[in-house]
Amino acid sequence: xxxxxxxxxxxxxxxxxxxxxxxxxxxxxxxxxxxxxxxxxxxxxxxxxxxxxxxxxxxxxxxxxxxxxxxxxxxxxxxxxxxxxxxxxxxxxxxxxxxxxxxxxxxxxxxxxxxxxxxxxxxxxxxxxxxxxxxxxxxxxxxxxxxxxxxxxxxxxxxxxxxxxxxxxxxxxxxxxxxxxxxxxxxxxxxxxxxxxxxxxxxxxxxxxxxxxxxxxxxxxxxxxxxxxxxxxxxxxxxxxxxxxxxxxxxxxxxxxxxxxxxxxxxxxxxxxxxxxxxxxxxxxxxxxxxxxxxxxxxxxxxxxxxxxxxxxxxxxxxxxxxxxxxxxxxxxxxxxxxxxxxxxxxxxxxxxxxxxxxxxxxxxxxxxxxxxxxxxxxxxxxxxxxxxxxxxxxxxxxxxxxxxxxxxxxxxxxxxxxxxxxxxxxxxxxxxxxxxxxxxxxxxxxxxxxxxxxxxxxxxxxxxxxxxxxxxxxxxxxxxxxx
Amino acid sequence: xxxxxxxxxxxxxxxxxxxxxxxxxxxxxxxxxxxxxxxxxxxxxxxxxxxxxxxxxxxxxxxxxxxxxxxxxxxxxxxxxxxxxxxxxxxxxxxxxxxxxxxxxxxxxxxxxxxxxxxxxxxxxxxxxxxxxxxxxxxxxxxxxxxxxxxxxxxxxxxxxxxxxxxxxxxxxxxxxxxxxxxxxxxxxxxxxxxxxxxxxxxxxxxxxxxxxxxxxx
Numbered sequence: 027x028x029x030x031x032x033x034x035x036x037x038x039x040x041x042x043x044x045x046x047x048x049x050x051x052x053x054x055x056x057x058x059x060x061x062x063x064x065x066x067x068x069x070x071x072x073x074x075x076x077x078x079x080x081x082x083x084x085x086x087x088x089x090x091x092x093x094x095x096x097x098x099x100x101x102x103x104x105x106x107x108x109x110x111x112x113x114x115x116x117x118x119x120x121x122x123x124x125x126x127x128x129x130x131x132x133x134x135x136x137x138x139x140x141x142x143x144x145x146x147x148x149x150x151x152x153x154x155x156x157x158x159x160x161x162x163x164x165x166x167x168x169x170x171x172x173x174x175x176x177x178x179x180x181x182x183x184x185x186x187x188x189x190x191x192x193x194x195x196x197x198x199x200x201x202x203x204x205x206x207x208x209x210x211x212x213x214x215x216x217x218x219x220x221x222x223x224x225x226x227x228x229x230x231x232x233x234x235x236x237x238x239x240x241x242x243x244x245x246x247x248x249x250x251x252x253x254x255x256x257x258x259x260x261x262x263x264x265x266x267x268x269x270x271x272x273x274x275x276x277x278x279x280x281x282x283x284x285x286x287x288x289x290x291x292x293x294x295x296x297x298x299x300x301x302x303x304x305x306x307x308x309x310x311x312x313x314x315x316x317x318x319x320x321x322x323x324x325x326x327x328x329x330x331x332x333x334x335x336x337x338x339x340x341x342x343x344x345x346x347x348x349x350x351x352x353x354x355x356x357x358x359x360x361x362x363x364x365x366x367x368x369x370x371x372x373x374x375x376x377x378x379x380x381x382x383x384x385x386x387x388x389x390x391x392x393x394x395x396x397x398x399x400x401x402x403x404x405x406x407x408x409x410x411x412x413x414x415x416x417x418x419x420x421x422x423x424x425x426x427x428x429x430x431x432x433x434x435x436x437x438x439x440x441x442x443x444x445x446x447x448x449x450x451x452x453x454x455x456x457x458x459x460x461x462x463x464x465x466x467x468x469x470x471x472x473x474x475x476x477x478x479x480x481x482x483x484x485x486x487x488x489x490x491x492x493x494x495x496x497x498x499x500x501x502x503x504x505x506x507x508x509x510x
Numbered sequence: 511x512x513x514x515x516x517x518x519x520x521x522x523x524x525x526x527x528x529x530x531x532x533x534x535x536x537x538x539x540x541x542x543x544x545x546x547x548x549x550x551x552x553x554x555x556x557x558x559x560x561x562x563x564x565x566x567x568x569x570x571x572x573x574x575x576x577x578x579x580x581x582x583x584x585x586x587x588x589x590x591x592x593x594x595x596x597x598x599x600x601x602x603x604x605x606x607x608x609x610x611x612x613x614x615x616x617x618x619x620x621x622x623x624x625x626x627x628x629x630x631x632x633x634x635x636x637x638x639x640x641x642x643x644x645x646x647x648x649x650x651x652x653x654x655x656x657x658x659x660x661x662x663x664x665x666x667x668x669x670x671x672x673x674x675x676x677x678x679x680x681x682x683x684x685x686x687x688x689x690x691x692x693x694x695x696x697x698x699x700x701x702x703x704x705x706x707x708x709x710x711x712x713x714x715x716x717x718x719x720x721x722x723x724x725x726x727x728x
Contacts, residue, residue: 188705
């Protein structure tokens with residue numbers, strides 16, 4: 027197994043996308059693993075979507091339900107808080123990652139918890155909860171199979187639904203054999219899954235505190251819903267004494283019956299199943315069944331700023347199904363790590379820079395060909411290409427103002443173009459000059475295969491059509507003269 | 511002000527209020543719901559679809575007449591080769607076949623410990639509803655369905671589903687909920703994962719075997 031340097035999934039420090047993508051593009055094993063996994067999910071999804079004659083009506087309803095929740099988010103959050111507390115839950119509010127981590131650490135201290143079991147939650151990865159808990163002396167056990175692979179292998183997630191899709195069976199075998207001390211382990215997925223079951227069984231039964239994310243918070247009833255496959259979620263939600271749920275404030279659904287739409291679109295979009303094996307819903311604390319203490323931490327961490335922008339607000343509709351990344355021609359080539367965030371792919375490209383207040387990850391809105399397939403597969407109809415273009419404009423506006431960018435070749439070129447395109451005589455003169463200069467590099471086939479200096483940036487990866495010896499204007503003038 | 515209440519005030523201020531739909535009425539009523547709410551199959555076809563979908567998930571399904579239910583349950587228990595079973599306190603006495611070691615989970619009062627449940631070979635329960643479209647069994651954890659933990663730890667789950675409990679679409683299940691349940695588990699086949707190379711593996715942490723007895727109404 028290759029020991030490539032760890033990708034940096036913190037948008038504050040990650041290298042720009044084009045730079046981060048290069049090593050991924052050169053890793054043929056990674057590309058094979060990503061292509062295989064996304065092909066399989068996409069084929070399953072396509073089959074199950076095709077059998078739903080009302081798929082488009084479901085998408086429309088799902089998108090409107092999410093909009094309804096977002097338009098009245100403050101009121102729905104208050105309703106959720108009231109209902110959850112009435113049923114014995116404790117609701118905390120966190121403005122940012124640091125506050126959320128402090129709240130969780132304080133609860134763990136009160137509980138005297140030195141170990142926690144965890145259900146896969148991308149929100150906890152967003153606030154980098156695990157390293158902070160470990161630093162505070164709390165041992166964290168991830169329980170989702172993919173998360174175990176990543177945790178034991180000290181790897182980073184590359185997808186929001188199947189975070190270890192870049193790792194193949196022989197790599198998993200190597201990680202499990204090394205960290206669980208099972209030298210005779212085979213690379214059969216059945217055997218690997220059994221190893222994970224054995225590794226976790228006693229921990230489920232003995233560890234008294236669990237941390238989860240949330241798929242949905244139901245405002246009407248104060249309930250929380252979690253969608254999963256393995257049963258590790260049910261274990262964490264049922265066996266411990268104390269449960270802490272970390273949820274972004276946008277996870278609200280207005281009513282219980284709104285699940286009739288969301289559950290139909292989520293599993294089909296995420297894993298290509300009619301329904302995932304287990305979905306759990308609970309409300310506060312139920313005497314005699316499940317945890318005796320239940321905390322919800324509602325996390326802002328940049329979400330209210332996205333909410334405030336009318337055009338970009340639809341970003342918060344996202345239900346984290348991952349369909350956009352499975353379909354994205356860019357993600358399918360690079361995998362998730364190039365995005366420098368725990369949220370990769372098209373949704374990551376719009377979510378990550380916005381979560382940082384457009385201060386970081388500014389290369390991500392450009393990591394797209396704007397082909398629009400992400401928007402077509404999105405179960406809540408987020409118009410990702412439209413937001414990408416809008417964010418590109420914001421990035422450009424920010425950069426243009428910077429003094430350091432004054433002599434940047436791109437902005438220099440843009441200013442020159444601006445000058446040329448606004449004056450006809452200059453434009454014609456430039457055309458005439460370019461024709462003479464470029465002719466030197468144009469081969470017999472009419473194509474330019476290599477240019478010197480800055481022009482090489484283009485010809486390194488693609489050819490350039492040579493300029494025609496006559497412009498349309500010249501031809502038109504000539505034609506007019508000929509007919510007169 | 512504590513940090514959490516300061517954060518609360520700031521978040522709510524930035525979100526700028528809004529209104530909650532409906533007092534008592536189901537929220538988001540204004541959303542047009544032109545997706546399929548009611549199925550079009552007759553009850554026999556609906557049951558057939560439920561069974562077909564359950565089998566696609568590798569669940570084992572048998573059918574029986576109402577008066578044959580106790581016999582069918584006993585036959586299933588024998589066939590499983592298992593001895594010790596958990597049952598929630600609300601199950602009819604005649605479902606608990608002779609010759610097996612039954613552990614009754616009585617809540618409140620005499621609940622089984624987690625270790626006791628862990629050492630059982632299987633569990634027998636009723637359920638709230640079956641959704642044919644996705645082959646989903648819905649538990650509301652009533653006294654006949656039991657606490658969540660009893661259908662989680664044992665490796666083998668036998669669930670009794672009456673044909674009258676089967677609806678075709680998921681929205682029909684929500685229509686059946688006269689009040690919003692506090693606890694729900696939607697089960698679609700046995701525990702599974704596809705995290706390694708997208709190969710579906712049955713049985714991770716939840717029960718590896720899901721058996722369903724469909725009781726056909728006479």
